[in-house]
Amino acid sequence: MxxxxxxxxxxxxxxxxxxxxxxxxxxxxxxxDGAEALELVRRTRPDVxxxxxxxxxxxxxxxxxxxxxxEGTAAIPVLLLTAKAQTSDVVTGFGAGADAYMCKPFxxxxxxxxxxxxxxxxxx
Amino acid sequence: xxxxxxxxxxxxxxxGTCLAMLVLVGAVGMAGVSLASGGLNAxxxxxPQRLAHRAALQALTDAETGVRGYRLTHDEVFLDPxxxxxxxxxxxxxxxxxxxxxxxxxxxxxxxxxxxxxxLEGYADPLxxxxxxxxxxxxxxxxxxxxxMFDDYRVAHATTAQxxxxxxxxxxxxxxRAESIAFLVTLAAIAVAVVAVVATVLRTHRLLLIxxxxxxxxxxxFRPGESDRRLDEQEGPLELRxxxxxxxxxxxxxxxxxxxxxxxxxxxELAREIGRRVGMSLDTDRVVLEAVTAVGTAIGADxxxxxxxxxxxxxxxxxxxxxxxxxPSGREWQGVAEDATARVRALxxxxxxxxxxxxxxxxxxxxxxxxxxxxxxxxxxxxxxxIGSGDELLGVLVILQxxxxxxxxxxxxxxxxxxxxxxxxxxxxxxxxGHQEELVERLQELDRVKSDFLATVSHELRTPxxxxxxxxxxxxxxDAGPVTPQMDSMLxxxxxxxxxxxxxxxxxxxxSRIEADSFKLxxxxxxxxxxxxxxxxxxxxxAASAGVEVExxxxxxxxxxxxxxxxxxxxxxxxxxxxxxxxxxxxRVTVSTAETGGLATIMVRDTGIGIPQAEQPRLFSRFFRxxxxxxxxxxxxxxxxxxxxxxxxHHGGTLEIDSVEGVGTTVTLTLPLPEPAERGMAQLAAAx
Numbered sequence: 001m002x003x004x005x006x007x008x009x010x011x012x013x014x015x016x017x018x019x020x021x022x023x024x025x026x027x028x029x030x031x032x033d034g035a036e037a038l039e040l041v042r043r044t045r046p047d048v049x050x051x052x053x054x055x056x057x058x059x060x061x062x063x064x065x066x067x068x069x070x071e072g073t074a075a076i077p078v079l080l081l082t083a084k085a086q087t088s089d090v091v092t093g094f095g096a097g098a099d100a101y102m103c104k105p106f107x108x109x110x111x112x113x114x115x116x117x118x119x120x121x122x123x124x
Numbered sequence: 125x126x127x128x129x130x131x132x133x134x135x136x137x138x139x140g141t142c143l144a145m146l147v148l149v150g151a152v153g154m155a156g157v158s159l160a161s162g163g164l165n166a167x168x169x170x171x172p173q174r175l176a177h178r179a180a181l182q183a184l185t186d187a188e189t190g191v192r193g194y195r196l197t198h199d200e201v202f203l204d205p206x207x208x209x210x211x212x213x214x215x216x217x218x219x220x221x222x223x224x225x226x227x228x229x230x231x232x233x234x235x236x237x238x239x240x241x242x243x244l245e246g247y248a249d250p251l252x253x254x255x256x257x258x259x260x261x262x263x264x265x266x267x268x269x270x271x272x273m274f275d276d277y278r279v280a281h282a283t284t285a286q287x288x289x290x291x292x293x294x295x296x297x298x299x300x301r302a303e304s305i306a307f308l309v310t311l312a313a314i315a316v317a318v319v320a321v322v323a324t325v326l327r328t329h330r331l332l333l334i335x336x337x338x339x340x341x342x343x344x345x346f347r348p349g350e351s352d353r354r355l356d357e358q359e360g361p362l363e364l365r366x367x368x369x370x371x372x373x374x375x376x377x378x379x380x381x382x383x384x385x386x387x388x389x390x391x392x393e394l395a396r397e398i399g400r401r402v403g404m405s406l407d408t409d410r411v412v413l414e415a416v417t418a419v420g421t422a423i424g425a426d427x428x429x430x431x432x433x434x435x436x437x438x439x440x441x442x443x444x445x446x447x448x449x450x451x452p453s454g455r456e457w458q459g460v461a462e463d464a465t466a467r468v469r470a471l472x473x474x475x476x477x478x479x480x481x482x483x484x485x486x487x488x489x490x491x492x493x494x495x496x497x498x499x500x501x502x503x504x505x506x507x508x509x510x511i512g513s514g515d516e517l518l519g520v521l522v523i524l525q526x527x528x529x530x531x532x533x534x535x536x537x538x539x540x541x542x543x544x545x546x547x548x549x550x551x552x553x554x555x556x557x558g559h560q561e562e563l564v565e566r567l568q569e570l571d572r573v574k575s576d577f578l579a580t581v582s583h584e585l586r587t588p589x590x591x592x593x594x595x596x597x598x599x600x601x602x603d604a605g606p607v608t609p610q611m612d613s614m615l616x617x618x619x620x621x622x623x624x625x626x627x628x629x630x631x632x633x634x635x636s637r638i639e640a641d642s643f644k645l646x647x648x649x650x651x652x653x654x655x656x657x658x659x660x661x662x663x664x665x666x667a668a669s670a671g672v673e674v675e676x677x678x679x680x681x682x683x684x685x686x687x688x689x690x691x692x693x694x695x696x697x698x699x700x701x702x703x704x705x706x707x708x709x710x711x712r713v714t715v716s717t718a719e720t721g722g723l724a725t726i727m728v729r730d731t732g733i734g735i736p737q738a739e740q741p742r743l744f745s746r747f748f749r750x751x752x753x754x755x756x757x758x759x760x761x762x763x764x765x766x767x768x769x770x771x772x773x774h775h776g777g778t779l780e781i782d783s784v785e786g787v788g789t790t791v792t793l794t795l796p797l798p799e800p801a802e803r804g805m806a807q808l809a810a811a812x
Binding site: 012013023054108109 | 582583586587588589590591592593594595597598601603622626
């Protein structure tokens with residue numbers, strides 16, 4: 001079963017993403033902050049990670065960077081979610097090694113298709 | 125030669141010598157000439173005597189011929205020559221005797237005359253008086269003695285003539301000798317004169333001309349900056365020594381003036397340098413420290429300090445520089461009499477500086493303030509310069525000499541004044557810079573707060589909006605179970621409003637960035653065509669669903685300019701979206717591009733509802749929405765046009781709207797094209 005780590009400090013959004021992905025048949029491993037997300041990723045080695053950028057303890061960008069630095073997690077696709085929409089933020093995100101980027105507010109449908117794309121490209 | 129001689133006596137002596145030599149040569153010459161001529165005269169003096177003497181012989185010979193003729197022919201005709209000769213003889217002999225000064229010749233002439241007379245009286249006369257008839261007898265008788273007597277005469281004459289010739293010869297010789305002597309003597313005199321004149325000339329040259337030349341060279345050598353040369357005052361004639369003394373004195377003065385001038389220039393240079401250093405800093409403490417240090421080291425003072433004004437009085441705190449080896453004075457000037465402020469202010473108002481060199485003991489100073497100052501600071505010489513700017517007194521610069529008395533020279537005072545003026549300006553600069561820095565800091569803080577606020581607002585608004593829109597989507601996708609049509613239409617309202625809120629947030633953020641001028645243009649060469657077609661592609665689905673036909677008129681093939689393609693596309697899209705939104709189904713939107721007079725224009729014309737004339741002036745007010753738009757329940761935030769205009773203006777362009785209610789609206793976006801020279805580059809870059 002495909003495992004997805006979803007990290008967002010906002011419960012409503014975390015559950016929204018979890019609901020959408022679970023219904024699509026994925027196993028979702030939720031995390032409430034960056035540190036937890038990183039720990040979860042390292043432990044479970046998911047197929048994809050959906051990370052909010054603005055999180056306490058560790059930002060999504062930091063988590064992404066640390067994942068890339070670790071050989072075991074370097075290959076896991078990362079989708080960043082952010083409320084910031086400025087160009088500089090996008091650049092920072094990709095610079096940290098993110099594979100995709102979505103701005104809030106986003107549509108759960110689009111998120112699901114993005115995750116699917118990431119999984120496909122990874123499989124390919 | 126150390127004896128002093130004056131030019132006057134030298135010249136008198138020289139000229140005297142020349143004159144004397146001239147007289148000598150003249151006199152000797154004259155004497156020689158007269159000597160020579162005397163000899164020749166003596167020679168010439170014999171000539172009449174000689175001629176007369178010869179004539180006498182001739183006369184007597186004529187007489188003898190006459191007598192002899194008479195005796196032989198008896199013709200009395202022959203007595204005529206006789207009588208004539210007799211008379212001439214006497215006359216000539218008399219002439220010969222009278223023209224000679226030689227006793228010997230006179231004696232000989234007398235003898236000769238006597239022999240002549242003997243012949244005349246003893247022979248000729250008696251014969252001549254004899255009648256012709258008795259002549260023969262008598263003639264025979266006397267003939268013999270007559271001849272003998274005549275021969276005596278001839279002998280006497282010859283003797284005299286020979287003697288005359290000898291004498292004349294001798295005199296001629298003597299005359300020639302005298303001439304030679306005179307010539308030699310004259311030559312010697314000339315030689316003596318030449319030697320004397322040459323000696324005089326040499327002496328004059330040595331005593332006068334050489335020192336004169338030295339003076340001339342020395343004068344020629346007196347050039348600006350070369351006033352170190354001095355003339356020897358112990359050489360040459362008196363007058364030249366005086367001139368040398370005068371010149372040396374003048375050179376001394378010139379040297380002093382030059383030194384003073386060099387001092388002044390050096391001080392000015394120093395002042396400029398200090399002013400430059402002082403002006404380099406914008407920090408008050410550093411400015412003051414720089415100034416006191418620079419002044420102190422530059423002029424070799426013992427202490428230099430500055431007291432700034434604080435609340436209308438000179439501050440007790442000082443910024444001090446002191447010479448090496450001196451103890452810092454610290455705060456020992458605290459509590460200096462309040463009168464000090466008044467004194468400095470008075471100086472400042474009068475535009476003066478105060479300086480003193482104290483030769484008396486401090487307790488003898490009558491002026492209390494000065495005594496106070498001297499006792500507190502131990503100053504022996506002081507310069508006090510007010511520091512100010514315009515009418516404002518800022519402080520005072522104090523220069524002290526505590527270890528010795530110093531008389532302050534004018535250049536130094538000028539330096540102090542100049543530095544104080546620079547310090548005043550620097551302090552004002554530092555102060556205004558301080559204010560500006562504060563202002564900038566506050567503005568930066570404000571800007572940061574605003575950015576934070578915007579980021580926070582953005583985040584805080586978007587997060588709940590994500591939940592609202594996301595969950596509505598989940599429900600409507602029937603992820604949580606079936607949704608009735610009624611529920612779906614209600615959820616649609618929620619969805620639409622969420623979308624509107626989202627648009628509003630985006631527009632607000634964009635607008636606030638534009639207005640804060642922090643809106644950064646990512647400018648690059650770009651093609652207008654690309655921008656317009658991009659916007660057209662985006663709007664196409666909306667236009668299709670609204671039933672509005674979008675027509676693109678052919679424009680210039682390429683229209684290159686330098687700008688932010690993303691922002692311009694957003695602007696064009698905004699205008700197109702308005703056009704589609706406000707045009708009823710079946711209407712038409714026409715897009716055209718053109719190039720006119722260095723400007724690119726993008727024109728979007730629609731056949732929409734238009735904007736009421738009365739409301740047009742408020743078009744660019746934020747959140748303004750036309751009444752006919754709200755009435756028709758057309759969605760919008762009222763921020764679009766403001767954003768488009770902001771983008772246009774950031775590109776140096778303009779936005780114009782021409783609208784007639786019920787007929788349609790034409791929006792024209794005008795953007796400046798690059799200069800022709802740059803256009804080629806833009807074209808090239810856009811094509812790459």
